[in-house]
Every structure is written in C-alpha cells, then in structure tokens.
Amino acid sequence: MRHSARWIFGLALGAVVGAGMAGAVKAEPEKLRVSIIPINDVTPLFSAIKQGYFAEEGLEIDTSPSAGGAVGIPGLVAGSFDIVYGNVVSMLLAAQQGIDIRVIAPGTKIEKIEDDSSAMVVRSDSGIATGKDLEGKNVGVNTRNNVIWLYARAWIKASGGDPDKVTYREVPHPQMEDALRQKQIDGGFMVIPYVALASAKPEFKAIAHPYSAVQLGVDVGEYLTTSKFLADRPQTAAKFLRALRRGIEWYNANRGTPPLLEIVSGFTRIDVGLLKQVKMSPSPMRVDPAQIETTMKLMIENKLLRGPIAVKPLIFEPAL
Amino acid sequence: MMPRQRSGGAVESLFAAPLRLARRLRGFLLVAALLALWEASARLGWVNSSNWPPVSGVALALVRGWTGGELLQLTASTLRRMASGYALGWAAGIALGSLLGINRWVRYAVKPIIEVIRPIPAPAIVPMLILFLGVDDLLKVVVVALACFFPVFLNTLAGIAGIDTVLLETARTFGIGRIKTLTSVILPAATPTIAAGMRIAIGIALVVTVISEMIAGSSGLGYYIVQMQYALRPEPMYAAIISLSATGYLINRAFVVLERWWIPWLGR
DSSP states (O other): OHHHHHHHHHHHHHHHHHHHHHHHHHHSOEEEEEEEOSSGGGHHHHHHHHTTHHHHTTEEEEEEEOSSSOSHHHHHHHTSOSEEEEEHHHHHHHHHTTOOOEEEEEEEEOOSGGGOOOEEEEEGGGOOOSTGGGTTSEEEESSTTSHHHHHHHHHHHHTTOOGGGSEEEEOOGGGHHHHHHTTSOSEEEEOTTHHHHHHTSTTEEEEEOHHHHHOTTOEEEEEEEOHHHHHHOHHHHHHHHHHHHHHHHHHHHHTTSHHHHHHHHHHHOOOHHHHTTOOOOOOOSSOOHHHHHHHHHHHHHTTSSSSOOOOGGGBOGGGO | OHHHHHHHHHHHHHHHHHHHHHHHHHHHHHHHHHHHHHHHHHHTTSSOOTTOOOHHHHHHHHHHHHHSSHHHHHHHHHHHHHHHHHHHHHHHHHHHHHHHHHOHHHHHHHHHHHHHHTTSOGGGGHHHHHHHHOSSHHHHHHHHHHHHHHHHHHHHHHHHHTSOHHHHHHHHHTTOOHHHHIIIIIHHHHHHHHHHHHHHHHHHHHHHHHHHHHHHOSSHHHHHHHHHHHTTOHHHHHHHHHHHHHHHHHHHHHHHHHHHHHOTTSOO
C-alpha cells in the first residue's frame, strides 16, 4: 500500500516536473549563432528575424557581426558559430583545405545585368575603359586572393587585358573612393553602398560590372555550416532554411521600401537617406551548384585552387 | 638695477598675468588651432573625402554618444576585456618571471621558448587562436594577456637579476627560507622594475584589446570604430577614437597615482 502510494506520488511528481520541463522547452527556442557581415547581403536573414519567421520555427537567431568577415569560417571550425555567412571563394578555399564545410542556404546571386550594382570604378578623366587599359596600373580590391580580386582579374582578362600585368592593392571598401581620388589606385572594384555614392559623382565613372560581365548568375555568397551540424541537427537545418526562404521572399517583395530600409539601417548602421540611393538586388531561393563550379574553374585558372572539388556534395540537399 | 626694475617692472606687472595665462594656454591654443584647421579643411573642401568630417560634427557625435550612453557602454565593455587580460598577463608575468629569476635551471629550459614567442605580434595569432578559443571574450582576454605578459615578465626577470647580492646573502645569513626570501626580499627590491613593466603593459593592453575587437569583435570600441567606418559615418567613428584616446590617457594617469601609493620610495 505504502509502496503504491509512493508510486503514485512519484508518477504525479514526474508528471508535474515533466509538464514543467515541456513547458520550459516550448518557451525556450532553439538557439543558433550566426556570424554575419554587416552588409546588404544578409538583409533576408534580418528580415526573417524581424518578421518572426525563425520564431515560428522555434529558432532563435543570435547574429554575431564581424566587420571584416575574417572570423566567420575560423569561428565555425572552432564551434563559436553554427552558421556563417561567407563568400563562395572563401567556402571553396576552406573545402580545399579539408575544412568540414557545407552550404546550408543561398545568400547572394547576380541573376540579371541590371541588378549588378558592384562595379569597376575609375576617375572620369583617366581614359580607362577596359582591362587592357589597366595594364601596368593599380586596381583596388578589398582583399587579395578572394572573391573581389578573382572577378577583377577575370574581368580584366575578359576585356582584353593581362591580369598579371595589373597590380592589386588592398583597400577597404569605405576608403576605395579616397584611394581613387588620391590616385593611389587607378581602378577600384567597389560594392554597395560605396559604389552608388562614388558613381553618383561626376569625377568617377563605373566602366564595368565584373560579376555579371564575367559570369551572369554567379552565386557570390552563401550561408555555411559544417557536415557535423547537418548530420546532428538535420531538422534544425531544415527549419533554418525554411524560415530564411520566407525572409528571402519578403525581402524580394519589399526591396527599397521604408520598412526594409529600416531593417538594413538597423544592422549596418548606415543612414536610411543614404540607403535610398542604393539599388538592392533580389536574393536567390536556391543554391546553384553549376555557378559554384564555374567560380571553381575561375579559381583554378587564377591559381587559387590546386584542382577541382566536387561541389554538389558540399550543398545541403534541400537548399538545391 | 633699480631703474630697470622700475621701467621693466611696470611692464612686467602689466603683462605678467596675461603672459602666465598665455604660457599656460599655449598647449591648449595649439590644440585649438589644429582643431580649427581640421574644421576649415572639412568645411572648405581642402580635404575632399566623405571620410573626413568637420570637427564640430565629431564633437556633436561625442556629446550624443556619451549622453545617449552608447559610448559609455562601449568603453565599459572594452575596459572589462582589457582589465581581465591585463590582470591575467601581469600575474603570469610576475609569477613566471620570479620563477625564472630565482631558478637557473627553469630559466635555461623556459627562456628560449619565451624568446621565440615574444616577437610575434599578438594580432597576428588571432586567427589561429580562434580555432582554440572561439571568437568570444576569452579570445580577446587571452590575446591581451599574452601581449601584457612579456613586458612584465622581462622586467621581473631583469629586476630580480639586478638585485644587490648583499641583500640575498643577508637573507641567507639570517636563515630565511626561499619563499620568504622571494616575498620579503626579492620581490620588494624588484618592485620598481616590475612596476615599470606593468606600466608599459597597460598601454599595450588597451591597444591590443581594441585591435582584437577590430579583428574578431562584435562589441566594444574597436568593433564600433570599424562598424562606423563601414557604415560611412565618420563622425561617430572619430568620436569613438577620441574616447579611446581619452580612456588611454586616464588609465595612464590612474596608474601613475597608484604607483606613487604603491612604491612611494620611487625617486620623485
């Protein structure tokens, strides 16, 4: 009798504690730490956070900005982040080095020529119009041996120049305009929002859009994770992708609208008035392995990669 | 002498107070002139750059940043990391410096390794350290500690090496144990040298904290400076830089005060 009473008491206690825990679990969303670069490219992620799409999937996104983007992949490897936003070149370089890396979701893509805002900018009076004209001159890139550098080289080659005859100088994006004006560089591969401000001035001129000129449809950036994360938490990965896609849809439908500019201004700290001058390109819904393979070939051509990498296995299947 | 004093004295007394004031103000005047030049260069377009704001805009950003609490919070978060790293660095520096200072064998074994690591600039190892320490505060604290360790360590070692042997022999004659000799004879005698190392380290600490926040931060003054640079908002960026410089100055002043209290016999 006493035994069964204890049993019943135990069960009741278990039920209460269990219910309490279940309640706690329900109230406590699953946390994901995402490393981002505070640039327009990650606006769909912030849109999805703002619209509550992640919360609806039971996810809480903790974004950790890295101004230069230098800590993304090392932080992923170290386990500080679950997901990082990174560019396609960094991803392929990491894959070649044997780093456990996977593409979990689409990021940035340039599908139409008119959506390509980034540009090779020169001084209007320089007379430079092609890659051939840049031979023997200095071209500003944010980082050597990375995506901007790669497409600057590819464009120089495509427009008749020898990329090896050009000197590439590292200039941070915000200082590109000053470096051009002070003739430290003769051309600068500029991205938004800086490119919009520079090319609005008569002293500068955008002569080409290297991304779309070299490879229309290029997948410039993606959300990255590890195969371990995909294997251990496939449901979470699927939830992340689903919520992000809703964010992408919202972003694409609201580009240039005041609520979206507010979101961009919130995480970039860029003035809303300034953002109005910037054209935002639509975001892709899926990752395109064929485009990544084209980038890979360019990297091999420019000696960034030793040999080909099987791209498709690097991509989380539902993201295709 | 009398006539000169009469004529000169009158002039002197007439101008003495303004001259003294002018002399005292000279430093401020130079700064004010430079600031005026800054303002003019931005307003009149002498410097044509969107990254060069007028100084009045920076002053406004400075006031807004401090009254709004943002700069206070950023400075506090930078100082917190700096203080943890600094404390860890000097404690390790004194501990290891003392150990190597009093034991020849440990010195032979450990010193070469330390000498190899010493020339590596702390920011250069950040990407490697991320793999072991992640990207959070621990990383920055360790980087700062590492940078602060060397000046304190080397000064401790030098301070101990420079101790008058008579002191040590006296301690030995009185039969004082090794630990007691260390705490009551060696360390007090080496204190001025150690304190000099600590003062060098505190300057390094702030710089390295900010650099590590710039590389791998998502908060603090270092991150904020880079964030504002990329956001094309040079006014708050310079406001943060000025706050940083003021913080560095105040830390140094505070250290001098503490040093006077700690080692009053230091020649002053």
